[in-house]
Amino acid sequence: MSLDFTQWSCPLPLRDYPNIVVGHGGGGKLTTELIQHLFAPAFDDPALHQRGDAAVLPLDGARLAISTDSFVVRPLFFPGGSIGELAVNGTINDLAMMGAQPRYLTAGFIVEEGLPLAQLGVIVERMAAAARAAGVRIVAGDTKVVDKGHGDGVFINTTGIGVIPDGVSIGPDRARPGDGVLINGSIGDHGMAIMSVREGLQFETTIASDTAPLHGLVAAMLEAAPGAVHVLRDPTRGGLAAALNEIAVASRVGIQIDERALPVSADVQAACELLGIDPIYVANEGKLVAFVAQEAVETVLACMRAHPLGRGAAVIGRVVEQPAGLVTARTAIGGARVIPMPLGEQLPRIC
Amino acid sequence: MCLGIPGRVQAIYEADGVRMGKVNFGGIVKDVCLEYVPEVAVGDYTIVHVGFAITRVDEASAQESLRLFREMGMLDEELRPEQHAGEVAPPACPVDPWGGAADDRP
Amino acid sequence: MKYLVEFRDGEIAQRLAAEIRRMTTRPWAIMEVCGGQTHAIIRNGIDQLLPPEIELIHGPGCPVCVTPLEVIDKALAIAARPDVIFCSFGDMLRVPGSHKDLFRVKSEGGDVRVVYSPLDAVTIARDNPHKQVVFFAIGFETTAPANAMAVIVAKRQGIRNFSMLVSHVLVPPAIEAIMNSPSNRVQAFLAAGHVCSVMGYWQYLPLAERYHTPIVVTGFEPLDVLEGIRRAVRQLETGEACVENAYPRAVTLEGNRPAQRMLAEVFEVTDRAWRGIGVIPNSGWRLRDAYRDFDAEARFDVAAIRAQESPICRSGDVLQGKLKPYECPAFGKECTPRTPLGATMVSSEGACAAYYHYGRFA
Numbered sequence: 001m002s003l004d005f006t007q008w009s010c011p012l013p014l015r016d017y018p019n020i021v022v023g024h025g026g027g028g029k030l031t032t033e034l035i036q037h038l039f040a041p042a043f044d045d046p047a048l049h050q051r052g053d054a055a056v057l058p059l060d061g062a063r064l065a066i067s068t069d070s071f072v073v074r075p076l077f078f079p080g081g082s083i084g085e086l087a088v089n090g091t092i093n094d095l096a097m098m099g100a101q102p103r104y105l106t107a108g109f110i111v112e113e114g115l116p117l118a119q120l121g122v123i124v125e126r127m128a129a130a131a132r133a134a135g136v137r138i139v140a141g142d143t144k145v146v147d148k149g150h151g152d153g154v155f156i157n158t159t160g161i162g163v164i165p166d167g168v169s170i171g172p173d174r175a176r177p178g179d180g181v182l183i184n185g186s187i188g189d190h191g192m193a194i195m196s197v198r199e200g201l202q203f204e205t206t207i208a209s210d211t212a213p214l215h216g217l218v219a220a221m222l223e224a225a226p227g228a229v230h231v232l233r234d235p236t237r238g239g240l241a242a243a244l245n246e247i248a249v250a251s252r253v254g255i256q257i258d259e260r261a262l263p264v265s266a267d268v269q270a271a272c273e274l275l276g277i278d279p280i281y282v283a284n285e286g287k288l289v290a291f292v293a294q295e296a297v298e299t300v301l302a303c304m305r306a307h308p309l310g311r312g313a314a315v316i317g318r319v320v321e322q323p324a325g326l327v328t329a330r331t332a333i334g335g336a337r338v339i340p341m342p343l344g345e346q347l348p349r350i351c
Numbered sequence: 352m353c354l355g356i357p358g359r360v361q362a363i364y365e366a367d368g369v370r371m372g373k374v375n376f377g378g379i380v381k382d383v384c385l386e387y388v389p390e391v392a393v394g395d396y397t398i399v400h401v402g403f404a405i406t407r408v409d410e411a412s413a414q415e416s417l418r419l420f421r422e423m424g425m426l427d428e429e430l431r432p433e434q435h436a437g438e439v440a441p442p443a444c445p446v447d448p449w450g451g452a453a454d455d456r457p
Numbered sequence: 458m459k460y461l462v463e464f465r466d467g468e469i470a471q472r473l474a475a476e477i478r479r480m481t482t483r484p485w486a487i488m489e490v491c492g493g494q495t496h497a498i499i500r501n502g503i504d505q506l507l508p509p510e511i512e513l514i515h516g517p518g519c520p521v522c523v524t525p526l527e528v529i530d531k532a533l534a535i536a537a538r539p540d541v542i543f544c545s546f547g548d549m550l551r552v553p554g555s556h557k558d559l560f561r562v563k564s565e566g567g568d569v570r571v572v573y574s575p576l577d578a579v580t581i582a583r584d585n586p587h588k589q590v591v592f593f594a595i596g597f598e599t600t601a602p603a604n605a606m607a608v609i610v611a612k613r614q615g616i617r618n619f620s621m622l623v624s625h626v627l628v629p630p631a632i633e634a635i636m637n638s639p640s641n642r643v644q645a646f647l648a649a650g651h652v653c654s655v656m657g658y659w660q661y662l663p664l665a666e667r668y669h670t671p672i673v674v675t676g677f678e679p680l681d682v683l684e685g686i687r688r689a690v691r692q693l694e695t696g697e698a699c700v701e702n703a704y705p706r707a708v709t710l711e712g713n714r715p716a717q718r719m720l721a722e723v724f725e726v727t728d729r730a731w732r733g734i735g736v737i738p739n740s741g742w743r744l745r746d747a748y749r750d751f752d753a754e755a756r757f758d759v760a761a762i763r764a765q766e767s768p769i770c771r772s773g774d775v776l777q778g779k780l781k782p783y784e785c786p787a788f789g790k791e792c793t794p795r796t797p798l799g800a801t802m803v804s805s806e807g808a809c810a811a812y813y814h815y816g817r818f819a
Binding site: 019020021023029030199200266275276333335336337349350351 | 458461465466467470471491492493496499500501502503504505506519520521546547548550551560561563564565570571572573577581596600679794795813
């Protein structure tokens with residue numbers, strides 16, 4: 001079968017970009033459009049249209065969550081972690097955001113010719129350690145090697161399978177007016193840790209990636225307030241802003257954030273000031289945003305704060321009816337602004 | 352235009368004949384070119400734009416501005432509730448200290 | 458962060474705004490020249506705290522926005538060359554030329570790199586002696602000293618494979634052009650604080666006098682912007698027209714002398730086209746003859762490239778304060794940050810982009 005790209009069209013054409021640009025992988029509008037107009041229509045499966053972090057599939061009376069994620073990060077090692085931990089925790093978190101208990105992972109490696117074996121060894125060790133710590137088994141794998149210059153050392157894909165306990169029902173379309181919006185700690189740490197070691201932008205800092213598996217925290221939250229957690233999302237690429245916008249659209253609600261309530265560490269704030277980047281758009285790898293029924297907000301908050309991965313938890317906003325599909329913020333000086341979906345990746349500004 | 356962020360100079364050094372410094376921005380340390388602020392010493396605050404210090408922060412001025420801000424509404428509420436700000440003599444326009452001698456200007 | 462967060466205090470901001478509301482008796486149109494201030498105003502919702510009589514007109518002070526289409530096209534042509542590493546500030550990558558942007562050139566194989574400082578580009582040149590390294594030297598007076606230093610360092614160290622595509626623009630000639638425009642509505646200016654850190658504000662004294670227009674040197678944090686507005690309103694209400702410095706912690710009358718000396722050494726004044734506005738006489742800097750060897754335009758023979766701006770885009774009117782972004786017929790339709798037609802939509806700092814991002818459609 002041959003593909004005819006000249007016949008392909010979409011309602012909101014990528015007319016400026018006939019080629020893939022890095023922004024298509026940035027988790028913003030370009031990514032969304034690529035999924036909406038290219039992948040989703042082609043594969044056209046109801047599970048894809050759920051638009052959750054993982055697909056939820058019935059199997060012999062049980063409900064499985066399945067998710068796949070590929071990891072490309074430069075540099076491979078960064079403050080607070082490496083591509084190895086990311087590859088394990090990232091997929092675990094996608095499963096956890098559907099309320100699933102992760103069970104099994106597969107691991108695919110696309111290795112660039114010339115990568116020192118010792119480096120690959122360390123990465124794989126770290127993956128193994130992360131999986132053990134999370135209580136998840138890595139049960140299948142694959143290796144391919146590409147020519148030198150055709151990859152950044154190593155790319156890793158992991159696919160995860162988890163089981164959703166009975167009675168748990170979480171999805172991006174379940175936010176309801178009145179719900180409280182909670183986060184389990186400070187935002188922007190992962191993205192700024194990577195930025196601090198990126199060529200051309202380096203700065204000295206103690207900021208470390210927040211990469212962590214969140215299924216334990218999720219299990220505790222679901223137990224503390226059964227049925228009260230409506231939506232969970234891990235704000236990775238595109239940051240908290242992208243996650244909130246996706247939920248506002250999927251649930252057809254408005255989301256109001258109080259900027260003063262957003263937890264941001266002093267170092268991350270400083271790095272963001274320096275580069276002219278808003279922390280609400282910066283990636284996280286160990287954070288979740290939870291939409292919780294009003295009456296259970298205090299219970300869930302207390303439960304989160306009691307967990308090691310939720311000590312910095314905070315209520316950052318609430319769900320309103322209107323304007324549906326829009327995320328707004330009350331600014332520190334008492335004004336209001338819209339928090340739009342990011343376009344592509346974040347760029348340092350000079351002005 | 353021109354994102355400029357204040358930071359504290361924590362070390363000064365020379366690299367390839369260029370005056371450089373380690374500047375601390377609330378915990379983030381960045382190498383910054385100090386060629387244009389020869390008066391800046393370790394401990395001073397400077398405003399940095401695209402890796403260059405463009406001016407020393409006048410800390411006394413900064414404190415004075417903040418003091419004036421804090422007093423602003425307070426005076427109205429506490430000291431002169433009936434008075435209108437327009438009645439207070441406005442500060443005189445700044446004068447050109449070069450007295451119009453344009454030749455010396457860059 | 459010291460000297461930053463103190464100037465974001467919400468309570469004091471409310472008090473400053475109340476003071477402005479109390480002082481204001483008539484409608485006034487105030488232009489914030491600098492795009493950084495436009496960003497701060499929209500980002501913090503500062504305009505929502507002001508009385509309805511005060512209209513903020515967004516000025517042409519976004520270096521990314523006003524870089525002429527033709528220069529972008531030249532940048533794209535140079536960046537596409539296989540022997541070139543093209544270095545740029547981050548926010549320049551998304552700015553479209555006639556047909557594409559630097560992201561697209563990168564996707565087609567161009568080696569395009571984001572740098573934080575112009576000196577980083579010089580370092581890349583030193584580390585890649587077999588490549589031509591070109592730095593896209595845009596910006597107002599604030600950025601120019603950094604770009605000048607890059608040339609000086611390259612020359613001093615004999616780094617021959619480094620060059621710059623220069624497109625510097627200057628604030629005072631732009632203010633003059635706005636004031637001379639027959640349809641001008643601006644009654645007072647907030648001058649850009651960091652431009653004045655470098656250049657001082659003596660240049661504005663004759664402008665304030667000639668056009669009988671208050672000019673207030675203003676910083677970038679919410680309290681700074683509100684204080685700038687407060688002082689401008691005070692002058693307008695009392696009929697004064699002088700230059701005031703509302704950013705004294707970073708600005709002196711005479712500015713940064715060492716930087717000014719370096720600028721005079723490296724650059725000379727030239728006419729410059731502003732995207733969406735047109736040519737403003739003596740409103741730019743170019744490399745002096747002594748540094749012409751580092752001029753990328755000459756080195757890569759792109760002088761012949763010419764470009765036409767979109768006929769439906771009215772960014773020129775937006776930049777001159779004649780039109781609010783949402784009043785442009787193309788705003789949010791043909792023209793979005795994804796598919797920008799004009800200067801003011803291209804940079805996150807441009808007025809149209811700020812309005813679009815923060816949902817100001819009316």
